[in-house]
Amino acid sequence: MLTRRQAVALSLAAIASPTNAAPVEGRVLVFGASGSSGSEFIKHLPKGTRVTAFVRPTSNRDKLAGLDVAFVTGDALNEADVAAACRAGPFATVFAAFQSRPGEPSPYAGTARNIVKAAKAAGVAQLIWIGQVGAAATPVDPAMYPDINFKLFGPALNEMSAAEKAVVEGSVPYTVIRVGAVIVERGKPPQPETGQGRLINDLTKMGPIAYGDLGRLAAECVGQSRCFNTVFHVTDDTLSAQYARWRCRRFATSETIDRC
Numbered sequence: 001m002l003t004r005r006q007a008v009a010l011s012l013a014a015i016a017s018p019t020n021a022a023p024v025e026g027r028v029l030v031f032g033a034s035g036s037s038g039s040e041f042i043k044h045l046p047k048g049t050r051v052t053a054f055v056r057p058t059s060n061r062d063k064l065a066g067l068d069v070a071f072v073t074g075d076a077l078n079e080a081d082v083a084a085a086c087r088a089g090p091f092a093t094v095f096a097a098f099q100s101r102p103g104e105p106s107p108y109a110g111t112a113r114n115i116v117k118a119a120k121a122a123g124v125a126q127l128i129w130i131g132q133v134g135a136a137a138t139p140v141d142p143a144m145y146p147d148i149n150f151k152l153f154g155p156a157l158n159e160m161s162a163a164e165k166a167v168v169e170g171s172v173p174y175t176v177i178r179v180g181a182v183i184v185e186r187g188k189p190p191q192p193e194t195g196q197g198r199l200i201n202d203l204t205k206m207g208p209i210a211y212g213d214l215g216r217l218a219a220e221c222v223g224q225s226r227c228f229n230t231v232f233h234v235t236d237d238t239l240s241a242q243y244a245r246w247r248c249r250r251f252a253t254s255e256t257i258d259r260c
């Protein structure tokens, strides 16, 4: 029987070095690898897992420094680039987390279609897609999610919905993990991993999450049948104060934002 102190030490060790499990079966291809979700996903894969990072020629690779990854370069909106990357496998798992960039075309629906097509052709066993609460393969009732600012983010959410539709209808076994609020507060570094973020099946609920927990939860789904052909939301009950501030900012005007 563990003492309380031993149990706490064990759980902290699990947060600090989450990569000590056996390597996952097969190789993993990561789109959006230079980003926050993609790099946290890679960091949480068990040591020895063979990872290929898909980056653009212009991507800043700082978040991948020191990680044992191979690189392929291309634009995920370019069908041929994605097909070539998938053919460079074989990959058992493909992970994707995109975010739009100012002045660039929306990356969501186009990349999803390219990835699903190439992953299917290459016989990929699992596609893990980071989605967004408020976007879904079937029409969303905005009243379900009063914490999402549909007025402000409507066009992006439409694109994300088209992406999720491509993923769930694409005949590659999928895991969609929709984020609600990723906690990054103004003037502060991103919210550190708490170890308390969790996947939930109740798609009427949304909540906060730290990038580290999101990466860990996605990594823990690799090759796991419990995650196949399933859409999850994520939440972290320890971040409720940060979530209240996030919501306030999402609906604030330039006059009211200082109150958040």
Ligand SMILES: NC(=O)c1ccc[n+]([C@@H]2O[C@H](COP(=O)([O-])OP(=O)(O)OC[C@H]3O[C@@H](n4cnc5c(N)ncnc54)[C@H](OP(=O)(O)O)[C@@H]3O)[C@@H](O)[C@H]2O)c1
Pocket: 031, 032, 033, 034, 035, 036, 037, 038, 055, 056, 058, 059, 060, 074, 075, 076, 077, 097, 098, 099, 100, 101, 107, 130, 131, 132, 179, 180, 181, 182, 183
């Ligand atoms: N609700 C919230 O509070 C919230 C907050 C943040 C994120 N999110 C969601 O979480 C998901 C992931 O976001 P994130 O914060 O991890 O994003 P991020 O750190 O901004 O990274 C985005 C990644 O997408 C890549 N990318 C964009 N366009 C591409 C293209 N055409 N080809 C190849 N790569 C491309 C970027 O590459 P480059 O490095 O080359 O640009 C980067 O690696 C998104 O769905 C986002 O909407 C939600």
